[in-house]
Amino acid sequence: MLVNLISGxxxxxxxxxILLLVVLVCLALAPFLFPGVRPLDTAARICVFILLVASYDLLLGYTGIVSFAHTMFFGFGAYGVALASIHMERGWDALLVGTLAGALAAAVVAFVIGLFSLRVRAIFFAMITLAVASAVAVLVSQLFQLTGGEDGLTYQIPRELTPAFRLGEVFGVRINGRILNYYLVFFTCLALFLVLLRIVNSPFGTVLEAIRENDFRAEAIGYRVVAYRTAASCLSAAMAAFAGSLYAIWLRYVGPDTTLSFEIMLDVLLMVVIGGMGTMYGAVLGAVIFVLAQNYLQTLMGAGAGLTQGLPLIPQLLDPNRWLMWLGILFVLSVYFFPTGIVGRLRTGK
Structure with missing residues (x-):
């Protein structure tokens, strides 16, 4: 009944x-199940990237739009929080103003790009978004006085969200502002993910899927394809900006490498493909697998190399410095064995 109410x-x-429930429980209880700084940071990153990947799936999986500007919108949200926190007094109002300003800026830029570019063929639109994103990244790096340039920006957030704020102990775990910060990220990402799930399972989402399958036929039966694509782009951009704002609140630092890097765009694309395009649930599994691999594959390889010291060749193959090679191999195998993504394979068995 609850699932039908939320999305159907x-x-x-x-x-x-079972996998989705395990992920939900682990993320909801992460401070208690996995105590320590690194596990909590990993859990927060997973939450942020689930929202970011889901917002991109709205574009790629449901609307059929290939965009390389998604991390630009992610950066708008992050820099919005950073600049508001620096120029306003430290407080919740700065976070709110920065978050809303970043989302509004992302939606407006997405609207302008969509208005002038979504009439062209898909590959040309992708190139336009890549050019715009690259120009914004260069601009952010050069406007040092405003954005901090390559060094980025550090800022203060409300004391209630920092480790200095202490509340006591629960089940042997010391509750401080860092844990409150984590739950702010977790519950906000969960709520926005459910909003996206509701959107793609609404009549609006059905029209987007029709446009993805055959835009000429959708236009012929009366749907304004450009208007729907532009609306989807604006929604996706705003959600990506919200993810960036939460990431900025968590890190208390923003810079070109953490929010505007093209590597993040490629990571998001991989997460969508691995999890399953056009499913939303694929964003959950794709983000979990990718972030865990990024954070722990090197450590696991180091342990494996230590355990196989007496064997020929294997310790060299498991050298932690080769973790990116194995990460690439794992992704190639996952795409080969799960051509429709993990969610698509689990749903259809194909």
Missing amino acids: DRPRSTILT
Whole structure:
């Protein structure tokens, strides 16, 4: 009943349902199940990237739009929070103003890009978004006095969200502002993810899927394809900006490498493909697998190399410095064995 109220989109797979519940429970109880700075940071990154990947899936998976500007919108949200926190007094109002300003700026830029570019063929639109994103990244790096340039910006957030704020102990875990900060990220990402899930399972989402499958036919039966694509772009950009704002609140630092890097764009694209395009639930599994691999694959390889010291060749192959090679191999294998993504494979068995 709750699933029908939220979206009407059931996982339609017992294994997928179990995996999603495990992820939800682990993220909800992360401070208690996985104590320590690094696990909590990993859990927060997973939450942020689930929202970021889901917002991109709205574009790529449901509307069929290939965009390389998504991290630019992510950066708008992050820099919005940073600049508001620097130029306003430290407080919740700065976070709110920065978050809303970043989302508004992202939506407006997405609207302008969509208005002038979504009439062209998909590959040309992708190139236009890449050019705009690259120009913004260069501009951010050069406007040192405003954005901090390559060094980025550090700023203060409300004391209630910092480790200095202490509340006591719960189940042996010391509750401080860092944990409150984590739950701000977790619950906001969860709420926005459910909003996206509701959107793609609404009549609006159905029209987007029709446009993805055959835009000429959708236009012929009366739907304004450019208007729907532009609306989807604006929604996706605003959600990406919200993800960037939460990331900025968590890190208390923004810079070109953490929010505007093209590597992040490629990571997001990989997460969508691995999890399953046009499913939303794929964003959850794709982000979890990718972030965990980024953070722990090198450590696991180091442990494996230590355990196989007496064997020929294997310790060299498991050298932690080769973790990117194995990460690439894992992704190639996942795409080969799961051509429709993990969620698509679990739902159809194909």
